[in-house]
Amino acid sequence: MGQHRRALRTTAVGAVSVSLVAGTVLALAPSAQAAAAAVRYVDIAGDGGTVLKANVVTPAVADGTRRYPLIVLPTSWGFPQVEYLAQARRLADSGYVVLSYNVRGFWQSGGEIDVAGPRDVADASEVIDWALANTPADAAHIGMAGVSYGAGISVLAAAHDPRVRAVASLSGWGDLIDSIYSGRTQHLQAAAVLDTVGTVTGRQSAESREVFSAFYSGDLSKEKDLVAWGKKRSPSTYADQLNRNGAAVMLAGSWGDTIFPPNQSAALYEKLSGPKRMEFRPGDHATAELPGLFGLPNDVWTDTRRWFDHYLRGVDNGVDREQPVRLTSRTGGGYEGYPDWKSVNATRRKLALAGSTTIHTNVDSGADGGIVFLSSILDQVARLPPVTSIPLLPRRWAAVWQSEKYATAQRVRGTALLHTTVTPTAESGTLVAYLYDVGPLGLAKLVGNAPYTFHARTPGKPFGLDLELGSTAYDVPAGHRLALVVDTVDPLYKEHNPSGARLTFSSPADDPSYVSVPLREQ
Template sequence: MPNRARGTRLTCRSLAAAASAALIALVLAPTGAQGATPARESRPVYSYDDAIRESVWVDTRLDGDGDGRTDRVAVDIVRPREAAQRGRKVPVVMDASPYYACCGRGNESQRKTYDADGNPVQFPLYYDNYFVPRGYAFVAVDLAGTNRSDGCVDVGGRSDVQSAKAVVDWLNGRARAYTSRSGGERASARWSTGATGMIGKSYDGTVANGVAATGVRGLKTIVPIGAISSWYDYYFAQGAPLYNSGPEWLSDYVESPEARERCQAVQQRLVDGAPRSGESTPLWAERDYVPDAGNVRASVFAVHGMQDLNVRAKHFGQWWDALADNGVERKVWLSQTGHVDPFDFRRAEWVRTLHRWFDHYLLGYDNGIDREPMADIERAPDRWSTDRLWPPRTTATAALRPNTGTKPGVGALSLKPARPGATETFTDDPRLDETDWAAAVDTATPAKAGFITRPLGRDLRLSGSSRVTVTATPSTTSAHLSAVLVDLGPDTIRDYAASGEGITTLAERTCWGASTTGDSSCFKETKARTIDVGHTVFSRGWADLGGYKPDALTPGKAYTVTLDLHASDHVVPAGHRLALILAGTDQDLIDPPDTTPRLSLDLARTAAKLPVVGGASAFARAVAGPVPVPTDSRLGGVAAPRQIRPIPGGSTR
């Protein structure tokens, strides 16, 4: 539990002095030691104030900037002095980031700070404050080309991944490090057990995914938060561009000023290898970690916002499925937020769970966390459920079919396939987005085709990743498609599209660990920011009608494409309706094509394959049952969430 910043707070030094010798012996005893009681939780018995703070530069064995010298990455370390004095080795919590100097980390954009001699003073976030007193080292790595490191940023490529992997190798005695950027004395990591856990949000978590995919020994666990699994899928959706820029924008954004001068060749390679046509190139293949999930030795504790419109939940979904296929030990939290760290939407429970996770995988404590439910899902703001397995074992694909409805321009969604020749048409209108379509789903409008179930007689749960196969004939040489799943009915949700993406930051602070003058453990509290809505878009996906091929379409020719929708876990309550909407440009979420196409949908060759808990039979029961009488007073006066455009690249922090 946290200490309140306004109250009296014991320093880590006083806590250590007050700890009994028996407690220290218990904490430091290895699990299963002869005659010792197995430890279940590390305790704050070390002084944070007296901790060793140092910097080393690790040799990456790469020369990304082409200066004829191997690149060295800066590594700032804080570790317990008492353990070093007793010759006791400690495990490592590590956050490798490009953001430590340019942009900051966390809700308060904290940066690294140094004293006049260049020694580290502030380590952003709470990992150091909380875990160092409990017998861990915290290691903050500047990716190549950022802050005090050599080399160049290559946005998820070999340089980024090797920057962090080399540090894991050094911690395990397989790489060289020095006490200064230019060389100096050799630096040893004999103080480390080698057991490393990588953690981080967004770009930082993405690097953790990439390092784990190398299979590096010594990396025991990763905790990727809102992380990318394939960089192509960050910039494109099956051929449709998601931003009006490419990876060169992000590399320029995070690189140090001197790196920008020496890394022009790398910048040009990013431009050349990532054409705005959406073609899948070798550059993107190098930055796709999903095919290498079989190399992962580390356990994975993934966290993702199901309404994250920056690093969209497709990244989590495809990574999770690949890890599952390869038998990787894993756990997940899925929230209703956007691109938000769990420290800012479920703070106390998050710190408690993360503590137990690292204790188990880095210290070897048998605390039972590996036997607890696999998934925590946020069902409503601050209301969570758990699942022993995720998706639940009874989840099966239900193929739902769009069909013409009884009302002109408003289609039906059921298990029954459409008759051959049945069609619906729409014209792309880049001024509209998914919330506009959903608000008008019961009305025939020219910019979308909507298909709706009857009101459900019982709850219907969708858990996992959906796919929608569409056959459409364009009127022009280019066309983009959007497919969205909508829960039609009143609800109170986190306002993911507002500033804060589902949270409001408060003035009050709580403290998580020990503090020093230059590094406080106290952070602003948050609360859920909510909104009453009349419908909820809970999954979406986009694609170019031609898929990954940048060739021009042939007007009048039918094309079939399967859209991968973002992973989600959503319950459509009894009395609500489920809708599938097909349209063109989703304003501010994908870029429009260079023409304004009219598309004719072949409904007999269009289907949505949804992960329904209970499968098709559960869907059939839900639509066949009696509809409950609505009692919710929020049927009137509700609104759709406001839509925001994510900032490309820079907002990944």
Template sequence: MPIGARVTRLTYRSLVVAAAAALMTMPLSPAGAHNAPARESRPVHSYQNAIRESVWVDTRLDGDGDGRTDRVAVDIIRPREPDRSGRKIPVIMDASPYYACCGRGNESQRKTYDANGDPVQFPLYYDNYFVPRGYGFVAVDLAGTNRSDGCVDVGGRSDVQSAKAVVDWLNGRGRGYTTRTGTERARAHWTDGRTGMIGKSYDGTIANGVAATGVEGLETIVPIGAISSWYDYYFAKGAPLYDSGPEWLSDYVESPGARARCQAVQQRLIDGAPRTGDLTALWSERDHVPDAGKVRASVFAVHGMQDLNVRSKHFGQWWDALAAEGVERKVWLSQAGHVDPFDFRRAEWVKTLHRWFDHYLLGYDNGIEREPMADIERAPDRWSTDRVWPPRSTDATVLRPGQGTAPGVGTLSLTPARPGTAETFTDDRERDETDWAAAIDRTTPEKAGFLTAPLNRDLRLSGSSTVRITATPTTTSAHLSAVLVDLGPDTIRDYAASGEGITTLPERTCWGPGTAGDSSCFKETRARTKAVDYTIFSRGWADLGNHASAATGRPLTPGKPHTITLDLHASDHVVPAGHRLALIVAGTDRYLIDPPASTPTLRLDLARTSARLPVVGGAPAFVRATAGAPVPPGRDASRPLDGVAEPREIRPVPGGDSR
């Protein structure tokens, strides 16, 4: 990915921010003329006496077709002291569909209100921590949820406009009202309009979508485990990832009143998202990646590399698009699943987020934009950093599968297989990637595996991979899976277990002041780990029927070879010396994709199959790691390897068990 284009823009932005910081922190009296500029906001404002209010912002859309434009509920908490002095403040915003139906965070907190309808509890810690430091916090109910009008359209125009309209209102461009149906106007006189959006899962997806509109006043976004393309949430190049579509999620989050008035929207979601996996206009509207060039905000992305709900492909393609456009960006990549960094690296996360918002919303020159771009979790609670990500020496390296000494147990190297060389496997919908990896050294009918010899030095893969497959099916339908595996003992976060890599503890820590109705104290967590014999670190799927078009599937011709490219999920993984790198190609990955209509046997053409992997150091690094490889340690090849627990079936709820 291009990195050089990023440098000029970052340097210019840094100068602007530094200048703004100097102006904002300049002392007003000569006596303080030589004081150092402030580098961190302090908790100097009263949380208990903060202003708590609700406003209804006009979205200028009529999603429910009732003849009047929809208003979304905006619950606000802001420090009283700046309001008294006339000083304007920036805003941190979390726009969500989950504030009433399901809750936010590891403890599923919901909004609460007093007898007058004024907000009492704001879920999560953003209000407790940042309001005393001079920020306003705004919690937006997306259209069709909680106290908002309209309908949920699952990532569509209404969802995005629900939050964009609030950014416009904060910047004096929109209309707000003191009640849901009244005419008394509410104006955001108290803010300078500088807004940062944050949120996990669906909430972070809305932040991506609003940033992709290029709205003025949105200075930064912090998407955590967020979707970048809703099609890729429900399908992988035609292969369905769930047994339902967006209408299920819409029904799940909508307020009871919205369900009755939004049947037409529900039907449009059904009609526009056929289970064939075709890329329709509905999905194109919900793809933010092509609009990365409109993004004005800086982006601090967080993603679990083992997130099996919002898979890391979403992060990878969004990151690559932002990089191509020179957008200021930073990333944390964890070993966890769909988990908020507040629950896997709490103290460091709050500290870093504080400095990020101070820089991009208050203009403090604290140097965060000059620090390493990436934090990567290498082992549970052990992190490394990279100045840029992926590292500059990363190069796409093409590895080739080859035949081994037993059927389905082949080699993986830089050398192409001889023309006509093939392996055969039969789709088994009762097997998954953990079954395949556990039997990597044995011939089994449902997969073909290809392995390097044990490495003589570490080999790092950093970024997104693809696998190009040419296969001949025996039936008119077939699904394909490809996974990358690190074969060797390790201790990892148990991402497939309950908690997705964390265990929630009874003890609490507090992050700012609280009130009787809004505590700042949250349950602590620790890493939930597992000793394994292998680690699956990247995966991807496709419907072979989409071989001719990523947008449209078609029946296969039995006995005819078809070629398709599978997009594997972004990752950053080091295969240690002594371990082996493996590529597995198979059919249905149980619980992660739905099976095809038939049960095909596929003949894999090895000469026309390859993996394009982001190797740090490129092909020379691969050669050094595999040349003169040591003899593998003695092991009973018939003993199944011990991997993580079988992945549980996941319903399509961006937010999972730890919303």
């Protein structure tokens, strides 16, 4: 296990380096900005008196008598308190008091990492109290926003503190467990990134250390506790409180987010009944909004400012009249608007998975989801997702089904659903399903994927499987076809296949197997 964990951490080094370099560069941001707004660095007593390092940016015209809307920005996982200074100055120039603070357990703030737990939520309320007492902030117009970790804390705070009237969650999560443990499968590379960054830039609590250890080991006796720990830190758990409080919630994410995939954010969005908006773009975790942290033009931050301008300042900018679900295809084009997430998935076609196919486990067939961060960034900037050759996939280790060629271009929008019957030769196992866009020569580009792990099954006894693949927006060219591939090993995930095990996929006459794809002609 020790060697395994060290290998995982080595995998995460590149991502950690990106975070640290970004933090270092961002630390220089104040000297590169115009001195329009006043910045001061302060210490704030958080929950239990824990010192939180913070900075406050106020409008340059603040005269001590006028009150301004307040925006609170908790930092991202592993980032220093200067992370948001470029955007904070812009917001202050627009008439906001902006307070950014380093969350507990990281950098110079005190305490230990709580992983968006009760102490982090309490800290957010203490920060608001401090801002109302020490800045020209207006208690009736309070918003919160953040990237990644700061996004999750912001939504959780809005659920627990009714003073928060608007939230912008950028690359946040709806369900923490469904993010890194979907299909009862550990997302190893994603967890390794979080673990390593937390170790390098912060101080992990005994509880969080124990959680990561249990997660890596796959100890089923601790699964119930792990799920309970994650649910306490998931905004979806508090959707009813969010609705009662009435905060306007904006969720923005990326199709290829390998830390917090889009499915669980869409599920949270569907639970919300108040003012809401959801945006998905190409990219990986936080890559869509990262340029904005350097002060570069960025549509994610532009929409965030528009959201706050309307719901905190009352500006009639039309954001409330636009289609609330906005998507950009991974293969190019502008924004598409939809009235809700259900409409995105409305048009479906089924690809039949006929026959009976048996595959052996423990070997990577060559179909996989890529490398955390790197693969989705390549997809974002060069439209180069993970690829494989369908004709060359070894059928001993991969089950393959293909559609007919499409005469016209097709649009995949939403979430593909796999339904099949599995017969294992062992009581535990892992499989990974992939949906591919296959070109004329058999070269296939990844459209979406998802893992699934089972335990306590009776060997030789079939069971039904329903699995959501990763939500996406992808355009399939004319003359191409779709393929579903299933194998048992992927570097992104922990596998639970005993040596020599096999899986059989069948399609009973009374319960045929299929993959349902949200597909429509372009």
